[in-house]
Amino acid sequence: MSAVTASRGLLYGADYNPEQWPPAVWREDVALMRQAGVNLATVGVFSWAMLEPAPGEWDFGWLDDVLALLTDNGIGVDLATPTASPPPWLGHRWPDALTVNRDGVRMSNGSRNHFCPTSERYRERSRAVVAELVNRYASHPGVVMWHVGNEFGQVCHCDSCAVAFRSWLRARYGDLAGLNQAWGTSFWSQRYSEWAEVVPPRAAPYLINPSQQLDFRRFASDALRELYLEQRRIIAEQAPHVPVTTNFMGFFPHVDYHSWAEEIDVIADDSYPDPADPQAPMDTALTHDLMRSLSDGRGWMLMEQAAGAVNWRDHNVPKTPQRMRLDSLQAIARGSDGSCFFQWRASTFGAERFHSALLPHAGADTEVFRGVCRHGADLARLKEVAGSRSHASVALLFDWSSWWAAEEDAMPSRRLRVLDQLRSWYRPLWRAGVLVDVRSAGDDLFGYPVVLAPQLYLVDDEALAGLRDYVRQGGHLVLGPFSAVADSRGHLRPGRFPVGLTEVIGGSGEEWLPLPDGIRTGLLSERLGDGEARTWGERLRAEGADVMASFTGGPLDGLPAVLDHRFGAGRACYLGTVPAPAQLERLLDMVLTGAGVAADRERPPVDVEVVRRGEALFVINHGWDERGISVPHPVRDLLTDTVHSATVPIPAQDARVLIEESR
Template sequence: MTLLTPDRTGGRPSPSPHQGTDPAPGLSPSTTELGVLFGGDYNPEQWDPAVWREDARLMQLAGVNLVTVGVFSWSRYEPQPGVRDFAWMDEVLDLLHAHGIAVDLATPTASPPPWLGHLHPDTLPVDADGVRLGWGSRNQFSPASRVYRDHALAITRDVVERYATHPAVRMWHVGNELGQVCHGEESAAAFREWLRERYGSLAVLNEAWGTAVWSQHYGQWEEITPPRRAPYHLNPTQVLDFRRYSSDALRSLFREQRDVIRGIDPVRPVTTNFMGFFPLVDYWSWADDLDVVADDAYPDPADPHAPSTSALTHDLMRSLGRGRPWVLMEQAAGAVSWRPHNLTKSPGRSRLESLQAVARGADAVCFFQWRAATKGPERFHSAMLPHAGPETRAHQGVRRLGADLARLRAVVGTRVVARVAILFDWPSWWASQSEALPTDRLDALAQLRSWYRPLWEDGVAVDVARPGQDLSGYDVVLAPQLYLLAERAAEELRAHVARGGTLVLGPFGGVADESAHVRTGRFPALLRDVVGLSGEEWVPLPDDGAEVAWSAGSTAARPGGRPGEPSGTPGATSSRPSVSEPEPEPEPAPAPVPAPVPAAGTGSFRAEVLGELVRSEGAEVLASFRGGHLDGGPAITRHGLPGGGAAWYVATVPPQDVLAHVLRRALAEAGVEGVAPAVRLPGVEVVRRGDALFVLNHGRDTVRVRVEDLFPRGSSSVSPSHPRAEVVDLLTGLPPAAGEVVLAADDVVVLIERNS
């Protein structure tokens, strides 16, 4: 098996995502003709031909213009080895094309037919306990299996050769939710090949893996296996490298099928569906292999922070594509079927989540799936067309969304521009999940989401960035937790601050190198002079945390959330209070607006999870630990540097309101504010994409927002130099009444300035 060369770069050199250029083919040929793409997965192999015809009619009425077809069709295409049946798909594609519906045609390789596992059991995956998994589900293949790959390439080639010129086909879709891991013998051989390419010799590997510890020294390549069940803790670098290999193995699988497609059809774009912050695949290493980034998003209705969590994931997808439009490939119209207790969401909430994706760069909004299944494990998963049929609340909501998206042609192809980057790295995340760390409670993804949330609340546009990439397009860079820090990534952070930028670092960062070896000396080893402090111990905190007191006279410890605000609720500067009109179908409440931070020198807070024993080497101490092992040590610092740059350091996990205050202070100092700084209401999200301003109400209550707060004085809507400009809601074609936007729960407006 041929694998990709392991990625040793620590990150691709690239411009800021919003500065990228559009390569061909991309989405634009389809969106230029069709506008925002709208639809979902369609599985005609589950239905009779009479149902296909009804489906096409109803899709057309709902405004559907794109469906993904063929994802799980391998056994229908190839019921027996080498026997092909394409007649049914010919009819499906012809029918869809006749109704003006474009197709994202999938390679059917996500779920091999039972005959493949029966004839070739070595194609089946093996888990870490050595158990070979069977068929009867899906994903039943080893990414390393050459037999599986050969069969997958054969069916891919036949599908593409047959349909490459079909007028319905607009895009190709490789597999589905690639995320399989295998610990079997063929995977072990492929892992060893990958290691040879990465290290070159056993001597280098033994040093990188630290095999002098616990007598693990390897004398032959054949002695190396994937990490399997063992009596005690596993080698952390072996585990980290296996996760890197597993991601690369799936990437190689994707590229094999993509290259077959491109060899036959070099025109249409090729994608596969990502899964947000999926823990098994490093999407940074994949992103440039896709013509279009696509994502499956299933926020939990029970999560009060779901709106900000979804926004962060959408920002990741946009950033993976260097700022270009992306595809929301899957979401649920109502409830999913795979959680223990599957809360549903109203059609209004489904519409809100869809338009949130568009606000953050999506040019396609799709669902799983079109028609609700009556058989199989997903028979209770919601769909665009539910079991009860088209005359239902759910389907009428789908039709409303289709009509809304048709009105957003002005948004298609436009971009979100951000001045703030938040860093995230899969290998660092993986390494921070290893065994035998000071604590297992410092979750890197949870930290990322907590740091992002105040920016989301304030309407600050954020890109997600890979450590080591070019950061010159940003004013502020946030690094909530970078356990692994490569020298190249550290140099880019150093350059950012030297240019006058602001850097905010969180705890347990820069601890280890790319092999997960702890760096010796005081931490953060590569950035001590940048942050102006040095550390010597990581101290897990007891369940009740540790007290931290603000330093008297600290410029960062003022009340409120932004400089110049009066004491009180941070950022609550809108002159219009929300009007309490309860939503008839309650959704989970959004996170409350943070309480004010105590005044300088008069208050304290409880830090959680972890503290660091550090000392200032030039940094201003803004808050210090009080009592206990860390007594008197800095907890939050700021270090001003020549050229106007500043590095903030948070040496613990503060409460959310304190974290929000620190981040808001750092952004304010850097001159960064939200798109509509006068608007900060609980649950209200404001996003600018191109010339359009999206205002989304995730809360339970109706809110009122003045247009002049969204388009402040100096914008063309109110400037005397542009007296004829007016603000119009693209979804209604009308200006807001009486200069005010009224948003009920789950409602959205998309405002744009137009000359009358």
């Protein structure tokens, strides 16, 4: 990534689909790209049927012309392997290459993402088209990045996937005895006596084994990763020095991005916040923090976003050009070295004909395109930001396996949702301008003064030991409800909960109690203020911990709800409920202050997001009223080259990128 941004600065561009247009339009496109400041185009994502109109018949002439045109005009190419959407001939000739849902229905073509990840015929044809692409363009001077597939997320339950699932299970557990133990098959007479009996979770009359479900989710993610790696290896053989990426989708439920991250040279994400949702800026910031954390310093980029409206919501409210700009700058503030869009020119046909683009149907003489050009100038002014890093003092824990396991069927409550908990804990940090890394419980956490685990339902023994050592050696841990409940197999840990951490929190629990509707359960606390317990309660007892809050009313009346405990050189808090937002905010603020994290920080004004990246301070006003922030030294706004002293005004729906003027 650094090699690409060193010459181009921040990357700015879009998916480009020239196959939808005659060659005369291509020349107009490139001229307008240069006018807008575009320096990167993702090409070929959905071009398989154009490149290979019939099996083994190739047509690269049009792509040669497109790449030459872009390269001659200084626009880099992120060249995609077109394997996300096979041509109709593949499924027509080989129906077993099509995906099958859990009800046994085989999908058809006519859309996209209709392939089976384990189909050998699909993989054979994928390897062929990738090999042809790489043979032709590995040394092309305009190709600055390779893009494998698109939005990997397919899950298939066919017989081919059943065979592959069994192989995956053999590698994980060794034999049937290991599998039977891991899945607890003595329950409901599910013991397997031969591998052929093991199938993916399919339609069944009642609840399916949760350990089977969990492992199939892991397998499905790994099967897609192997598709990615298979194509990456072909690219690396001939273009070893060109970075390879694929586009993630934020907190996507079907792929464990933690397990993919080390295989991606440039972490890339597709982000489509709803401009009608007042919580969207906060939710988007959390997702950007996830991507920056997955990158771990290698750089990430926003690969797709909308310039205006999308086409897939029930009511598609468009972004204004101002909102488009703020969404893009928010990603740059949180570590992205690129701001790209779907797509360059709006399609006049197909399923996404109402999806916005940098160049809308009405053409260049539009407010949208004028905004696109203005933002291209913004990003050119921010060239020095490319490659700079952010440093977070807080780790927010999130694991895909724990998410999957916590939201299986037959749980104590469907209302205790993992992402809801994650966002509610993140919200006060975002509002306070505290930068957060999103980490896995098994990561090395010792560099963070504070670790927050809103809900860590599933955690393995090694991660538990790491959390104990983290607190013992001086860390500050805050652990949310329904945590340390299950092991890596999804089996419940016997004993008082949170099992393995009771000594750390100075207390323990014996029963989970989803709270009844219609009965108010309060939370009494001198330190946090009084509030209300919501959704969830736990029957706890303090065993050396201070009781920060207690339940009042309802089935837990008088019992501890929040515990605070010194352990070794560190401190741990445990929440046995979902507190009111104001109480949670006070608790987190107390922990941050106690850990010395931004204790002297000035809270940003309402609707204003403040993020430091390297030497640049990004200040983004998401609201509709002018705000201001105070600065101790004169600062210069990189976007306007204006110098400010004492107070920096931030107009509504606007941003500042500030550096100390002494530089």
